[in-house]
Amino acid sequence: MGEWMSLEFGWRALTHISQIDESTYGKTIKVGGWIEDIRNLGGIAFIQLRERDGVLQVTTIKKESEELFKKLTSLSRESVIVVEGKVQENKEAKRGFEILPDQVEVLSEADTPLPLGVADKVGAELDTRLDNRPIDLRKPKENAIFKIRSVLIEGIREYFMKEKFVEIHTPKIVAAGAEGGATLFPIQYFGSDAYLAQSPQLYKQMLMSSGFERVFEIAPAYRAEKSDTTRHIAEFTSLDVEIAFVKSSEDVMDCAQELVRDAIEHVSENAKDELGLFNVELEIPEIPFKRITHKECVEVLKEKGEGLTPEDDLDTVGEKLIGEVMKERHGIDFYFITEFPTAIKGTTFYAMRKSEDPSLTGYFDLGYGGLELVSGGQREHRYDVLVNQMKENNMDLESFDFYLIAFRYGMPPHGGFGLGIERFLQKMLNLSNIRECVLFPRDRSRLVP
């Protein structure tokens, strides 16, 4: 026992609400948590103690132990305590039982007033909440987002393991970017210029020549885009996938849709309680997802009065409109937008173009209710063609030789995609701001905490 404590406990010694049932009634247990509220009625007081799995009630009676009563009722909200006491069945308690304390250890007293209310009736703005994120995350709903996120990642990993993918980790400090210099964060690297990786694109492709055949990575990606929207952050978590021996972009889409379906199914089965805090009906989408070509999208938008030419990329309004149209006409949330024109994907030098019509690529986006969730397609694996496409982009071939080496000595046809984890979560839980899905978000104006 530590000399600073009088009540012995340990990380596995505490009982959680989810473990308490009729069989526990009458037994003495230890619980630990944060004091959410104290309802002091004078001779009796009810402490609402919030722990990992919810809020339980500790009831203290003055005439039974004035010392314990005073100790408990004088504490500030959000102070951390451990209580040893008997589980008492009581129909008047919300959970059907309450804890009658024998011993109380105050582990940490909370300062007052709180920078934002955890159990208050008034809300707080996102900015205030993010400034005080550790406290904000105590709120069951904010907390649940990250439990769901964890379950989502678990589901994703489960799918890839089942399909014999290898989980990889590529460098986040790089010498060159895959998507042009404007969105790279420059850093100093022992006296050389380096950048934070905006995508593992080049590396996952290189590994296709190494014989891994199927790889995936879940890792941060950095974009110095001067975007200030509810769906952009400077540091996000990217799921990247690359598959060798694909016959076309179709194979890549097959993988993406299976993954999305399985991941949603996994979340809906394994995060029921947490999902219940959000007003969402999580529907497991049916595969195959509908496919609509980019050209068809443009036509639909023209129908709707949006003036776009086939060379135009879909703008934000267009994306949202397509999402609405797919919902109205087909009742679906997920759909592939396929055959992106080469003109649009021009800077994506590694995209394979259609041999029968080089003005088109096999590249696709996966739309999720108007949000761009996935982007991918078959890559160009033929060395000469790839080099030509890089030349079109005025790229310095020498500085990309580390990449081209992989293509010179035996590279199978391959393709892959990238998926934004936060966007997936945001849309799934219908959250208005992507920052809600990141513990400590980084954006143009936020670097702390």
Add this chain to the structure above:
RNA sequence: GCCCCCAUGGUGUAGCGGCCUAUCAUCCGGGCCUGUCGAGCCCGGGACACGGAUUCAAAUUCCGUUGGGGGCGCCA
């Protein structure tokens, strides 16, 4: 980078140039109360982002600064 909007106690808000030493709720402190569960009741505490300007008079109007929100562009 562009366009629009906002800034009042710890938190969230009300506030017509003079009725404002500023509203309400929450919160914080004190008191009463043995079944609360949005606990209740009584008493008390705490704020006009900053710098200029207009005016007899500015929380309120104007300009700038800083901070924030929404949209666009770009994208995951």
